[in-house]
Amino acid sequence: MADDHTNALEVRNVIKVYGGPAQGVTALDNVSLDIRHNEFFTLLGPSGCGKTTLLRLFAGFEEVTEGEIYLYGEEIEDLAPHERPVNTVFQHYALFPHMTVRDNIAFGLRRLGKPDSEIEKTVREMLGMVHMEDFGDRRPTQMSGGQMQRVALARALAPHPKVLLLDEPLSALDLKLRQAMRDELQRLQRETGITFVFVTHDQDEALSMSDRIAVMSNGEVQQIGGPVDIYKRPANRFVADFIGDTNLIDVSVGARTRSSTKFRTSGGVELAIKQTTEHAEGTDLSLNVRPENVLIAPVGKGKTDGTLVHKTFLGRTSIYTVQMKDGTELKTRYSNQEGRHHQTIDIGDKVGIDFAPNSIAVLTS
Numbered sequence: 001m002a003d004d005h006t007n008a009l010e011v012r013n014v015i016k017v018y019g020g021p022a023q024g025v026t027a028l029d030n031v032s033l034d035i036r037h038n039e040f041f042t043l044l045g046p047s048g049c050g051k052t053t054l055l056r057l058f059a060g061f062e063e064v065t066e067g068e069i070y071l072y073g074e075e076i077e078d079l080a081p082h083e084r085p086v087n088t089v090f091q092h093y094a095l096f097p098h099m100t101v102r103d104n105i106a107f108g109l110r111r112l113g114k115p116d117s118e119i120e121k122t123v124r125e126m127l128g129m130v131h132m133e134d135f136g137d138r139r140p141t142q143m144s145g146g147q148m149q150r151v152a153l154a155r156a157l158a159p160h161p162k163v164l165l166l167d168e169p170l171s172a173l174d175l176k177l178r179q180a181m182r183d184e185l186q187r188l189q190r191e192t193g194i195t196f197v198f199v200t201h202d203q204d205e206a207l208s209m210s211d212r213i214a215v216m217s218n219g220e221v222q223q224i225g226g227p228v229d230i231y232k233r234p235a236n237r238f239v240a241d242f243i244g245d246t247n248l249i250d251v252s253v254g255a256r257t258r259s260s261t262k263f264r265t266s267g268g269v270e271l272a273i274k275q276t277t278e279h280a281e282g283t284d285l286s287l288n289v290r291p292e293n294v295l296i297a298p299v300g301k302g303k304t305d306g307t308l309v310h311k312t313f314l315g316r317t318s319i320y321t322v323q324m325k326d327g328t329e330l331k332t333r334y335s336n337q338e339g340r341h342h343q344t345i346d347i348g349d350k351v352g353i354d355f356a357p358n359s360i361a362v363l364t365s
Contacts, residue, residue: 006037006072007072008035008037009071010070012067013067014031014054014066015030015066016057016062029050031219038195039211041214042197042198042199044201049219050218051199051201054216060076060080060084071086071162085163086161087159087164089165095155097140100137100139101143105123105126105127106158109123123136127154129188130151146181150184153185157188157194160192163197170202182205198210210226212226213225213230222235231243236364236365240288245331245333246289246291248288250285251263251266251286253279253281254270260276263285269304269325269328273303273360274358286362287361289359290359293359293360294322294330294353295353295354296320296332296352298352301352302352304325305324305325308321317334317335324353
């Protein structure tokens with residue numbers, strides 16, 4: 001195993017085209033990225049963005065059209081799947097229904113020719129690791145979806161792969177179980193020290209579990225970064241819009257000072273923001289501001305005024321939609337803690353609109 005300063009996976013200018021040259025469909029378009037040793041790395045994006053294709057290239061289930069992939073410094077495009085020290089956990093578990101849990105976990109070890117004593121020891125360790133010690137003699141048909149998912153993880157981890165690939169492994173589970181399995185996956189990754197590469201379309205999963213995230217769209221990587229960076233400092237409109245709830249305001253740059261900028265919406269609303277911008281006056285931009293950073297203020301006390309047009313109760317929080325004078329709607333999120341002033345505001349009321357300091361990301365594309 002390589003040391004902590006080595007990349008687990010390196011992707012260099014990878015292109016994947018399905019079909020012939022004339023009518024081919026480009027699934028990956030010149031993708032390059034590094035995945036670090038002992039990292040929980042997530043490929044995030046909508047259906048058809050190329051994330052699962054990239055995972056299948058890592059596993060050897062698909063062939064690269066152009067480019068190189070390195071696993072701990074070794075080029076692997078020409079290696080068969082069974083020759084790569086990686087394992088995959090699929091969305092639908094792919095357990096052998098006629099085998100017990102113990103035999104499912106032992107399957108890969110037997111194929112590797114491990115001695116029986118080592119297999120028995122490893123299976124026992126894996127059952128303990130996923131808290132399934134009492135389920136060794138059961139068959140998959142006798143277990144819940146969450147239990148089967150744990151067994152699938154144990155089976156994939158048993159041979160101690162250098163990289164574990166996870167293809168939307170939580171999407172078939174209900175919400176509470178999905179949330180519990182997020183914690184379980186993080187724990188397993190920390191305990192084993194194995195590099196996890198996780199594929200999902202669920203932003204909450206990506207933000208809550210990952211060390212770093214690659215956001216993908218149309219076969220291209222839009223941004224790579226930690227969860228906080230991607231959430232607070234999106235690279236473009238796609239990332240801003242895809243990662244959680246947000247408000248995107250189309251504006252042009254107005255008068256600037258050394259400490260603030262006046263932005264003007266297409267409907268003529270002026271927003272004086274205490275943030276500088278390098279963009280010239282008249283440049284068309286988008287302002288990205290998360291709902292928790294849009295603040296309801298008394299009329300005349302914010303950046304502009306608006307009208308409350310909608311309220312959505314979500315238990316711990318509520319979403320308030322405020323319409324500016326030009327028709328632009330902004331969502332703001334508030335805690336439902338008792339006694340908060342916003343709880344006295346009704347639909348149709350006039351309110352001020354303010355923004356938390358340094359909370360606006362300026363986007364050019």
